[in-house]
Amino acid sequence: MLLQDERDVPVTPQSFQALFDQGLAAWLSELPQQGLWNSVNYERLHAELNKISGNHLIKADSQYAPEAFFEKRDIIRPASLGTVGSGNHFVELQIVDDIIDRHLAYQLGLEKNSVVVMIHTGLRDVGFYIGQRWQDKAKALWPTNEKQPKSGLFGLTDSHAQAYLQAMGVAARYAWINRIVITELIRKSLSTIFHQDDSQLVVDISHNIILPEHEMNIHRKGATPAYAGQIALIPGSMGDHSYVAVGKGNADWLWSCSHGAGRAERRQAMRSKKVEYDKVNLPWQCITLKEERLREEAPTAYKPITPVIEAQQNAGLIQTVVKLKPWITFKV
Numbered sequence: 001m002l003l004q005d006e007r008d009v010p011v012t013p014q015s016f017q018a019l020f021d022q023g024l025a026a027w028l029s030e031l032p033q034q035g036l037w038n039s040v041n042y043e044r045l046h047a048e049l050n051k052i053s054g055n056h057l058i059k060a061d062s063q064y065a066p067e068a069f070f071e072k073r074d075i076i077r078p079a080s081l082g083t084v085g086s087g088n089h090f091v092e093l094q095i096v097d098d099i100i101d102r103h104l105a106y107q108l109g110l111e112k113n114s115v116v117v118m119i120h121t122g123l124r125d126v127g128f129y130i131g132q133r134w135q136d137k138a139k140a141l142w143p144t145n146e147k148q149p150k151s152g153l154f155g156l157t158d159s160h161a162q163a164y165l166q167a168m169g170v171a172a173r174y175a176w177i178n179r180i181v182i183t184e185l186i187r188k189s190l191s192t193i194f195h196q197d198d199s200q201l202v203v204d205i206s207h208n209i210i211l212p213e214h215e216m217n218i219h220r221k222g223a224t225p226a227y228a229g230q231i232a233l234i235p236g237s238m239g240d241h242s243y244v245a246v247g248k249g250n251a252d253w254l255w256s257c258s259h260g261a262g263r264a265e266r267r268q269a270m271r272s273k274k275v276e277y278d279k280v281n282l283p284w285q286c287i288t289l290k291e292e293r294l295r296e297e298a299p300t301a302y303k304p305i306t307p308v309i310e311a312q313q314n315a316g317l318i319q320t321v322v323k324l325k326p327w328i329t330f331k332v
Helices: 013-021 024-029 042-051 102-108 124-141 158-194 267-271 292-296 305-314
Strands: 090-099 115-120 209-213 216-220 223-225 231-234 242-247 256-258 285-288 318-331
Touching: 013 024, 013 158, 024 042, 024 158, 090 102, 102 318, 115 158, 115 318, 124 158, 158 209, 216 223, 223 231, 231 256, 231 305, 231 318, 242 305, 256 305, 267 292, 285 292, 305 318
Parallel strands: 285 318
Antiparallel strands: 090 115, 090 318, 209 216, 223 256, 231 242, 242 318
């Protein structure tokens, strides 16, 4: 497990300032050469920034970041940086089970029976901070002579909406560096165990994010971009396959595909069910700090992935490349 007390991920106020005001490359250049950063292959990491989908579209401003990131200290160690988070977030070791498009698989460096690591995590406490702050701001900006919406959703307009997009950009960039840190922690472990690490990033693609595209702001909730030739990841569940696919740029579906299989049952409903994993012979293992996560995220909580994939292929959204089977899943 990637335990908090085993992490040594130092950052500086200057690195956060560079991250939010300039971007990921500027963040890397401002990192202190201590802790985790002593073992990083920076040449590889800089090259992998080009594989982060949406990186060039996001704008951010450090004025919307948590003030704690800019305290007058030489080194900061945010509690959430390099952590997976709860809910459906995970780090999963997977096996390439089937090659569907051998040419694309070869281009991506994916071979039959090779091991891949899929990381699903995001904004962590920075997302909560920004979300709560802007919910409060939107409510405060609501006209006093207008009836408040029954939904509890308060809209933003004009300059406030543009400012929110920059605040969201702060959270998006934090999510990216969180996944980078987790990746580098895994790579450090691989180097320790196998005395080498030749791993390469296939793709980092976001969901639940607003991106400026085609003179619109497209918000993909439970979906990811799937432009023609764009690599997409579609997880199933920890008892079902996941897929690497390539988008076909279907404009009718806003150049998108699903983020995953989708839940069949709400998390709250799964909590009341008893799932006896020790009596079921499954080809996967889940390591978690909370036993209730086994119920909430059980394979039966999710739709079967195959019909979901077939429906999107038939609709011309994606073309599958490889099929991945779960091996070991880490959840908090």
